[in-house]
Amino acid sequence: MATIGNFITSAINAFCQPSILFTASCILFYLVFFRWREKFAEKKTLYWMEGSMGVFIFVSCLNPTFRSVVTKPDNIPIVGMLFLVVFFTWLAVHKMVINDRLIDQGLDVENKKEAKELVFTWPDLVFSEFICSIIAWCVLLIWSIVLKAPLEEPANPVETPNPSKAPWYFLGLQEMLVYYDPWLAGVVFPTLIVVGLILIPFIDINPKGNGYYTFKERKFAITSFLFGFLILWILLIIYGTFLRGPNWNFFGPYEVWDLHKLEVLKNVNLSEYLFRSTGLNGGKLPDNPFLREGLGMVLVIGYFVYGTILLQKKWMKNLYEKMGKPRFYILVGLLLSMGALPIKMVLRWLINLKYIVGIPEWFFNI
Amino acid sequence: MPTPKFPESENAITRRDFFNWVVVGWAGFAAAMGGALTAIGRLFFPNITFEPPQQFKAGFPAEYAVNKVDERFKKRYGVWIVRNERGIYCLSTVCTHLGCTPNWLEGEAKFKCPCHGSGFYSTGINFEGPAPRPLERYRIGRSEDGQIAIDKTVKYQFEKGQWNDPSSFLELA
Incomplete structure (x- = not known):
């Protein structure tokens, strides 16, 4: 039993090596959007994905390292974000597939049908907004009571916490800085990201997909944007949050965060x-x-x-x-x-x- | 179409008056801004600072073991003092990538930065991670009483060939 457990944990550790995880994610991205779109869009798939992710995290919490990383107050919202990313990606693909089918049959897309059935602002819209705001308030209240704010010792210029992590939404940038010089990864790339996002509506003049989800009518736009978002942003946040340990070394999810882990990284120009x-x-x-x-x-x-x-x-x-x-x-x-x-x-x-x-x-x- | 007539009053503001007031207003605004900015600028030159001095004495060479990285001044002055077979040099504790403070790992004989994983040999030469250039060295010499004197106002950068400067390295005969 113990040996099987060891085998599985070391296999997952090895799989999470950056090169392997990155390649696997790119392949998965391609398969989901170009090969398995119909299957992915089924409700069953969503339940299966969210469920197995939940089970994976729950069972993995038996491992002390994994537990301490995942239950750190900084990281809990990121775990929540993973579930949300899966859900919203699924939701978009789900709608895309439905609309693409309708378009293929020469019918109106889903939203056009919906738009004909008008609803009232009061009570329909205001009521659901009210419910949403109450739920958001409850979540924030419970969150602020249950999880302690992750404060650290007073700042000291000669002592940098080890590992020193940016806020979670910047961990993609921090990961970029490992590969590029600061002026590129810290100045040029962030500028390009912001400017590029602003420019999207001016560059993308394809009128299709306006107000409804579709994949077949705008394959290029959706793939290039989601590659940037899911792989180059979310995946890098996952790296930075869960897989980077002391000395910014790479650690598998079950690997003990050893301060003296020796990693040969002799880089050459x-x-x-x-x-x-x-x-x-x-x-x-x-x-x-x-x-x-x-x-x-x-x-x-x-x-x-x-x-x-x-x-x-x-x-x-x-x-x-x-x-x-x-x-x-x-x-x-x-x-x-x-x-x-x-x-x-x-x-x-x-x-x-x-x-x-x-x-x-x-x-x-x- | 008849041109509309504006009612004229006794105390109407003339064009000239208006511009006079505009000039006064802008001059006042500029003066206030200038004053405020000067006052803010003054904050950058405090009457007293609690920073450690930039020049300090670091004890006698005999206090430093050969081939050891000495961390005793890291906290206070932000330097490592390293002695090799030939002499002593003083390294800055600022990572050349983005300015975090690396840690000296005795077992692996390297400085390792916790922010992006840059690594440096005990000489300060960068060899792993993203750091683009070696750690900087500070001016080092002897004071009259024979102690090591370090001057942090003078820096020596390897990539500019400045480590050949005799005052970047304290030769011990």
């Missing part, structure tokens, strides 16, 4: 790979940053230029013709920047790549 492994320039790094980082610069510029050409001429040709130049180039710029994050993460996991372009002299690292 691309330039070091280039010169040391090929013996170019006698295996020594040139002092001139342009010579040293030339390959990295070419790769980064090439990614954006060649990526744009490829999308424009090949993969998103129709979209380019529909949207026009300015919209399309802004879209591609945002899209390629978003893609840069998973690319760098994978490179870090596979070959311990630190920076593609590393010029610390000028605070310029990519």
Whole structure:
């Protein structure tokens, strides 16, 4: 019995390694939206998903490490959020599937039928708003009474708590900072995220899906947005909350948070790979940053230029013709920047790549 | 269409009066803002600070064991003093990634930052995690009484080749 338990816990620990969990999540994302949409949208699936998640968390609480992480007052709302994310994703897909079926049959979508049956503000709307606000009040009251505010000792510049975690909604950013330089992950990317979200209604000129859920009529818009939200934001929050421990090392959900866990993370710049492994320039790094980082610069510029050409001429040709130049180039710029994050993460996991372009002299690292 | 006539009164404000008042109003506003900002700016220069001095004496070299990272001044001055076979140097405790304070892990012989996992050797060279450059070193020398003197106002950065500067390293014969 104990050995089976050990086997299962170590298997789950191994599965939660960033590279494996990330890959598995991407595959699952693809399967849910492109292969199993109909099955996923069934009510049964929702009950099954929420139920098994609940059972998983409940049973896992037998493990002391898991219990202490999950029941920490900071983390309880995040556990709640996981259930909500599953529910709302399911709800959207559920509605999409219903509407897509109606559209295929040439019928009106669900909302159009609903819109014909008017209801009164009073009492119908006000009453349900009232009930909702009472429930919200109750939840907040109980929450504030039962869970202690997670206050820590007074701030001290020479002592950083270990691990030091951002507020939960910023843990995605903190995870990004592990892979990118502060000026990129802390300044450029957050700006791009905010600006990009603001720009969505100006870039997306597809009138379909206005006021109703549909997948088939706006596949690209929904997949790219949900990839950014579910994988690059929610999944990174899960990493940061549950799987990052002391010294910002990676810990499986059942792994004891050992302060002295030894993780070999010797990261290497691309330039070091280039010169040391090929013996170019006698295996020594040139002092001139342009010579040293030339390959990295070419790769980064090439990614954006060649990526744009490829999308424009090949993969998103129709979209380019529909949207026009300015919209399309802004879209591609945002899209390629978003893609840069998973690319760098994978490179870090596979070959311990630190920076593609590393010029610390000028605070310029990519 | 007849042009509308405005009733004229004795004490109507003339255009000139109006602009005079506008100038007075804006001048007053600017003066008030300037005064308030000056008063706020003054807050950045307190009469007295309770920070430890930037220059301090760190005892005699004999108090430091060879190949050990000494943490006695970490809390008060934010420095580590490290002695190797050749001499002594003084490292800043500010991570070069985003400024958290790393911990010295004796068993693994590295500084490890709790915020994003940056790691540094005892020399201060970065080797893991996202830190883009090594920890900074401070000016180190001898005072007249033979103690180690550290000056935190002068920093030496490896990536700029400043660690070759003799005052970034206290050579012990």
